[in-house]
Amino acid sequence: MRTFLVICLGLAVSAPAFGGNSAPLADPQLIQWSHAPFETGECEICHESSDPQNPGPIVGTVNQLCFGCHDxxxxxxxDMANIHSPVEESCTNCHNPHNSSRVKLLNEDIPELCGGCHDDVLAIARNSPVQHQPVLAGxxxxxxxxxxxxxxxxMLVxxxxxxxxxxxxxDDMKDSEGKPMANLQYLVTHSHMLHGPVADKDCSACHLVHGGENFRMLLKPYPSRFYSPYDAENYELCFSCHEIDAxxxxxxxxxxxxxxxxRNLHYVHVDKERRGRTCRACHEVHAAPQDHMIRDGVPYGPRNWILKIxxxxxxNGGSCAKTCHPTKTYDRTREN
Ligand code: HEC
Ligand code: HEC
Ligand code: HEC
Ligand code: HEC
Ligand code: HEC
Ligand code: HEC
Ligand code: HEC
Ligand code: HEC
Ligand code: HEC
Structure with a gap:
């Protein structure tokens, strides 16, 4: 019997942490954390018998046991609106009731614990061309x-x-290449105009969060540079909400x-075979200081100089002065 138990426990350590893998850790070296009621050695607090060699089944369901003390x-x-379904099912989906090599009696490290069931999310986080640092770190x-x-x-906090x-x-956020990133909170609270979905506080309208295929984890493609040869497919993001014919x-x-x-000046600027101006040349996509989401200036060149627009x-229109070209005015009522 004793040999049998040891084999069982030995297996339990290396087997996947899910589905009834709740036996105490066999190897004392691995134990970093021991649950107070197990430490006392009184198995009958939770099991039918007090014999540590053969404690028998537990008394009641797992969750009833846990809630008995963790009331x-x-x-x-x-009272929460959403309870995570493995929690309703059994605390032992994630916790060892006896001891563990991890804090909080967890069966696995985070994020592997979550990835054990949400392997799709973990795969996205690990394998996407554009990754999001907080998803896997710490x-x-x-x-x-x-x-x-x-x-x-x-299940958000x-x-x-x-x-x-x-x-x-x-203010000091940098992307994975070390380039400074905008302070979104500041932009949103200090801008004259917010982009529709940003005003709705809906970052997910455009961004994925765990990782993605496109520049900046955008849901759909958008060019990453100031100039880009025109191709409608590069602007799928904008055209998913705005009229492509514009x-x-x-x-x-x-x-x-x-x-x-x-004369469509969007066409003139954007729709070019080589150096088409991308939308960022004139628009700030989250929030902007001027009407029509027009930005004050654009970062340009290797040193991020700001070009005033x-x-x-x-x-009936507007004008742009002395930056990309001499002052030019557009007027929608002009006959041409
Ligand atoms: C805080 C409650 C609690 C205490 C105290 C406790 N256990 Fe458990 N034990 C459990 C739970 C819960 C399970 C998982 C039962 C299940 O999933 O059906 C379990 C499962 C086990 C298993 C694995 C059984 C199997 O079939 O997978 C062993 C072995 C075990 N306990 C040994 C002990 C021993 C030995 C003691 C006393 C030294 C002890 N337990 C004390 C709660 C406890
Ligand atoms: C007999 C009372 C009792 C029962 C039953 C019990 N616990 Fe505990 N639990 C405690 C006490 C006391 C502590 C605090 C001391 C410690 O960390 O061991 C604790 C601590 C914990 C912690 C760690 C908390 C921390 O902040 O580190 C977790 C996780 C936990 N219990 C989960 C469970 C689960 C899951 C069950 C059911 C399988 C369970 N407990 C059943 C008494 C109990
Ligand atoms: C899906 C996995 C999962 C399930 C299922 C689960 N827990 Fe936890 N639990 C965790 C994680 C992860 C932590 C650590 C949280 C942290 O460090 O912020 C934790 C922490 C705790 C703590 C420590 C206090 C705290 O909030 O940090 C207690 C107590 C606890 N769990 C009890 C339970 C009980 C009781 C159940 C069953 C009703 C349960 N857990 C089911 C993952 C789970
Ligand atoms: C034992 C398996 C299991 C583990 C471990 C687990 N989950 Fe879950 N999780 C589920 C199941 C099952 C659902 C319900 C799925 C559904 O309703 O589509 C769920 C739902 C969720 C949801 C809500 C999904 C939705 O579309 O509403 C989130 C978020 C989530 N889990 C995050 C986590 C995190 C974070 C961890 C690690 C701390 C974790 N899960 C660990 C099984 C698990
Ligand atoms: C815990 C901190 C943290 C939270 C919360 C967070 N982020 Fe991030 N985010 C970062 C860090 C650090 C980077 C830079 C490193 C990197 O590129 O992953 C980043 C990068 C990004 C990037 C640029 C990715 C790239 O490399 O091009 C986008 C887009 C982004 N986050 C969107 C979001 C959205 C949307 C949310 C809310 C759902 C969010 N972030 C929540 C820390 C965070
Ligand atoms: C920076 C914050 C952040 C982090 C870190 C994060 N998530 Fe999420 N997660 C979200 C948000 C926000 C959503 C909702 C996205 C939406 O509605 O488009 C979400 C959705 C989910 C969903 C449900 C929808 C789906 O994509 O399947 C699951 C499951 C999930 N997350 C699991 C995880 C797991 C597992 C981890 C760790 C590997 C993790 N998340 C890390 C913010 C985060
Ligand atoms: C309408 C679509 C859209 C919405 C909604 C949106 N973003 Fe963005 N986001 C973009 C685009 C496009 C870029 C790339 C901008 C560029 O490079 O000119 C970007 C870039 C970013 C970056 C990189 C910042 C930088 O300075 O390079 C972060 C971080 C970010 N977004 C976070 C957020 C957060 C947080 C929200 C919610 C408040 C949000 N985004 C809402 C489209 C959007
Ligand atoms: C998820 C839908 C969505 C996406 C994606 C989106 N927008 Fe918008 N956009 C809106 C909404 C909603 C408004 C505000 C309603 C309106 O005035 O049309 C708006 C307004 C604008 C305006 C201001 C119009 C004005 O004159 O006041 C500009 C400029 C703009 N978007 C540019 C862009 C660019 C550039 C992209 C791609 C990077 C983009 N949008 C992607 C939904 C979207
Ligand atoms: C050369 C500067 C410039 C570029 C590049 C540019 N826009 Fe605009 N856009 C403007 C100006 C100026 C307006 C305001 C027109 C007015 O006076 O009503 C505007 C207005 C808009 C509007 C409001 C509706 C409309 O058409 O009047 C949308 C939506 C829009 N732009 C989307 C985009 C998208 C998407 C891109 C990239 C594919 C883009 N813009 C590129 C300058 C530009």
Missing amino acids: MFAESIA QACLKCHDPHASNVKP GLPYDLCVRCHGK IESQRTTTLTGFRDGS NYTKTE
Whole structure:
């Protein structure tokens, strides 16, 4: 019997942590954390027998046992709108009831614990061409998700926008290549105009969060540079909400306000075989200091010099001054 038990326990350590792998750790070397009621050696607190060699089955269901002592914990999740289904099923999906090589009696490290069931998310986080550092580093998944229960779907520890600006509300954020990133919180609270989905605090309208295929983890492609040869496929992101013809029609009197008479100036600037200006040349995509999401200036060249756009809105059009070209004015009422 003794030999049998040891073999069992030996297996338990290396087997995947899910589905009834709840035996005490066999190797004392591995034990970093021991649960108080197990430490006492009184197996009958939870099992039918007090014999440590053969404690028999547990008394009641796992969760009934745990809640018997962790009543405050039980109360704290009872009122939550969403309870994580493995928690309802059994605490032993993630915790060893006896001891563990990890804090909080966890069966696995984070993020592997989560990845054991959410392998799709873990694969995205690890293998995507564009990765998001917080998803795998440190507390990883727990920075944004509660493992037990939450009032915000999907199991979030805060409202999505608030979560993003916890980090993206700082001035010194850098991307994976070391380039400075905008302080979104500052932009949103100090801008004259917010982009529709940003005003709705819906970052997910454009960004994935665990990792993605496209520049900046965008849902759809958008060029990464200031100049880009025009190809509608590169602008799928913008065209998923905005009219493609407002950019592609050479002439129009209805599709865009950025026209001189019927000459479509969006077409003139963007739709070029070689050095087409990408939308960022004139628009700040999250929030901007001027009407029509026009930015004050654009970072340019290797040293990120700021080029002032000097945009002025007029009743029937507007003008841009002395930066990319001498002052030019557009007027929608012009006959041409
Ligand atoms: C805090 C409650 C608690 C205490 C105390 C406790 N256990 Fe357990 N034990 C459990 C739970 C819960 C399970 C998982 C049962 C299940 O999944 O059905 C379990 C499972 C086991 C298993 C694995 C059984 C199997 O079939 O997988 C062994 C072996 C075990 N306990 C040994 C002990 C021994 C030995 C003691 C006393 C030294 C002890 N336990 C004390 C809660 C406890
Ligand atoms: C007999 C009372 C009792 C039962 C039953 C019990 N616990 Fe505990 N648990 C405690 C005590 C006391 C502590 C605090 C001391 C410690 O960390 O061991 C604790 C600590 C914990 C911790 C670590 C908390 C921390 O902050 O590090 C976890 C996780 C936990 N229990 C999970 C469970 C689970 C899962 C079950 C059911 C299988 C369970 N407990 C059943 C008494 C109990
Ligand atoms: C999906 C995995 C998962 C399940 C299932 C789960 N837990 Fe946890 N639990 C965790 C993680 C991860 C932590 C560590 C949280 C942290 O460090 O912030 C934790 C921490 C705890 C703690 C320590 C206090 C705290 O909130 O940090 C207690 C107590 C606890 N769990 C009890 C339970 C009980 C009781 C159940 C069953 C009703 C349960 N857990 C089910 C993953 C889980
Ligand atoms: C034992 C398996 C298991 C483990 C471990 C597990 N989960 Fe889950 N999780 C589930 C199941 C099952 C659902 C419900 C799936 C559904 O409703 O589509 C779920 C749902 C979720 C959801 C909500 C999904 C949605 O679309 O609403 C999130 C977020 C989540 N888990 C995150 C985590 C995190 C973070 C961890 C690690 C702390 C974790 N899970 C560990 C099984 C698990
Ligand atoms: C930076 C915050 C953040 C981190 C870190 C994070 N998530 Fe999420 N997660 C979110 C947000 C926000 C959503 C909702 C996305 C949406 O609605 O488009 C989400 C959605 C989910 C979902 C449900 C939808 C889906 O994509 O399947 C699961 C499951 C999930 N996360 C698991 C995880 C796991 C596992 C980890 C760790 C490997 C993790 N998350 C790390 C913020 C985060
Ligand atoms: C815990 C801090 C943290 C949270 C929360 C967080 N981020 Fe990030 N994010 C970072 C860091 C650090 C980087 C830079 C390193 C990198 O590129 O991953 C980054 C990078 C990014 C990037 C640029 C990725 C690239 O390399 O091109 C985008 C886009 C982004 N985050 C969006 C979001 C969104 C949307 C949310 C909310 C759902 C969010 N982040 C929540 C820390 C965070
Ligand atoms: C309408 C689509 C859209 C929405 C909504 C959106 N973003 Fe973006 N985001 C973009 C685009 C496009 C870029 C690339 C901008 C560029 O390089 O000119 C970007 C870039 C970023 C970057 C990199 C910043 C930098 O300075 O390079 C971060 C971080 C980011 N977004 C976070 C967020 C957060 C947080 C939210 C929610 C408040 C959000 N985004 C909402 C489209 C969007
Ligand atoms: C998820 C949908 C969505 C996506 C994706 C999107 N937008 Fe928007 N955009 C809106 C909404 C909603 C408004 C505000 C309603 C309106 O005025 O049309 C808006 C307004 C604008 C405006 C200001 C219009 C004005 O004159 O006031 C500009 C400029 C703009 N978007 C540019 C872009 C660019 C550039 C992209 C691609 C990087 C983009 N949008 C992607 C939804 C979107
Ligand atoms: C050379 C500067 C410039 C570039 C590049 C540019 N825009 Fe604009 N855009 C403007 C100006 C100026 C307006 C305001 C027109 C007005 O007076 O109503 C505008 C207006 C808009 C509007 C509001 C509706 C409309 O057409 O009047 C949208 C949406 C828009 N732009 C999207 C885009 C998208 C998407 C791109 C990239 C594919 C882009 N813009 C590139 C200058 C530019």
